[in-house]
Amino acid sequence: MKKYDKILLLSLIPFFIFSIFYFNINSDKKYLTIINREGEKNYSLLENKIVNVKGDLGDLKVEINNGKARVIESNCKEKLCIKRGWISIIGEYSACLPNDVFIIINGRSEIDGISE
Amino acid sequence: MWRRFKYSRLIIFFLTLILIFSTSCKNNLYTTKGLYMGTFLIVSIDNEHKNVINKINEEIIRIEEKFSRFKEESLVYKINNEKGSWIDVDDEFLYVLKTSLYLNKISNGAFNPLIGDIVNEYGFYDGNYKVPDENTLKGLLKNIDIKNIEIDEKNKKIKIENGSLDFGGIVKGYAVDKIREILIENSVKESVINLGGNILVWGDRKFKIGVKNPRGDGIIYTFELNGNSTVSTSGDYENFFIKDNKRYHHIINPENGKPAESGLIEVSIVSESGIIGDGLSTTLFILGKEKGKELIKNNFPNTTVLFVDEELNMELIK
Incomplete structure (x- = not known):
């Protein structure tokens, strides 16, 4: 083995280990992201809870239960966010437009997007 | 100890292959999310072209400011509020309007850009939901004849006598087409754009796009697409209210002024053109499966369509 082969091999190994590690820990992990005017916040979907979210018209309540999430309370007129029901798979979303x-x-998913 | 590695070059080769494979699988795109055009925008883009996101956002805002029904400075607002007057428009506006009129023609009126007043009467714009009585609907239906739209192409002016314009069934798809132009101008390698469920996939690989389950969470179908495809979906779950156990949704049939009851609850279109795909998903939802198939066969034979009926049966045509 030549000197440059060694250098190349040594430099590749950390990348190799990192990529395998990174790929494994990120696959099949999903979490909920809630975005409002204040910014973006992530929540685990493993812990069942109710999250209060500040909206333009007032507070919304988002329920996380059994790996799924849904809006359960909003003071918007349309209530489309509540009618939307549960979201559960990576890429699925629900929006309350009047509340922004x-x-x-x-998370990482085989699906690149969801059309609706 | 290095002498022990007789096959060092081979090891390096395979390690490199594994590295390339694992990173390419991860499909690393930078993603931003925001609310625009009365809907959401999710932009995923290769890391090299993160700066293009600002241009995309600016373009969406520009389109919204021209085509929104609600923004007082928009052309649509002006035309709707100054009925009977000639209003100066531009080539872009005429293109969107004429595409609407083309869809109206080939669908025998199922797609109608003058439907705004009827959608408003049901309260789908402001959430004040109600079921209009038959007389009110009859009166409003008289106004949606597209002969009410007059176009002076030479001087780039339009006038409507009655009815009110609503490009909601077409403009998100148009915006997706304009975003594609930005991706091309900036040599973006890979991107997925999702504007209110209207999707553009861009890049040199296969993409998987799910179609929402219309009656629950998750997806009902997955399209496998080449880059440079758009997917548009219309469904009765997007904006609706229930009264006396009946679902009233926002996709109005211009024939009777009532929410379309074609037996379909969701239609997805895969098309190269975002504006056509968006318009067709609404049109086919109203027309129903058989008339929809006929329209596709006669006008857009290269278009893929997914029909979902009330029993959640699916039919794919391509």
């Missing part, structure tokens, strides 16, 4: 609030399941 958007929730989406994030």
Whole structure:
């Protein structure tokens, strides 16, 4: 083995280990992202809870239960965010436009997007 | 110890292959999300071209400011509020209007850009939901004849006598087409754009786009697409209210002024053109499966369509 082969091999190994590690820990992990005017916040979908979210018209309540999420309370007129029901798979989303609030399941997925 | 590695070059070769494979699988795109055009915008783009996101956002805002029904400075608002007057428009506006009129023609009126007043009467714009009585609907239906739209192409002016313009069934698809122009201008390698469920996939690989389950969470179908495809979907779950156990949704049939009851609850279109795909998903939802198939066969034979009926049966035509 020549000197440059060694250098190349040594430099590749950390990348190799990192890529395998990174790929494994990120696959099949999903989490909820809630976006409002204040910014973006991530929540685990493993812990069942109710999250209060500040909207333009008032607070919304988002329920996380059993790996799924949904808006359960909003003071918007349309209530489309509530009618939307559960979102569960990576890329699925629900929006409350009057409140400027958007929730989406994030993570690595085979699916590049969801049309609706 | 290095002498032990007889096949060092081979090891390096395979390690490199694995590295390339694992990173390419990860499909690393930078993603931003925001609310625009009365809907959401998710932009995923290769890391090299993150700066293009600002241009995309600016373009969406520009289109919204021209085509929104609600923004007082928009052309649509002006035309709707100054009925009977000639209003100066531009080539872009005429293109969107004429595409609407083309869809109206080939669908025998199922797609109608003058439907705004009827959609408003049901409260789909402001959430004040109600079921209009038959007389009100009859009166409003008289106004949606597209002969009410007059176009002076030479002087780039339009006038409407009655009815009110609503490009909601077409403009998101148009915006997706304009975003594609930005991706091309900036030599973007890979991107997925999702504007209110209207999707553009861009790049040199296969993409998987799910179609929302119209009656629950998750997806009902997955399209496998080449880059440079758009997917548009219309469904009765997007904006609706329930009264006396009946679902009233926002996709109005211009024939009777009532929410379309064609037996379909969701239609997805895969098309190269965003504006046509967006318009067709609404049109086919109203026309129903058989008339929809006929329209596709006669006008857009290279278009893929997914029909979903009330029993969640799916039919794919391509």
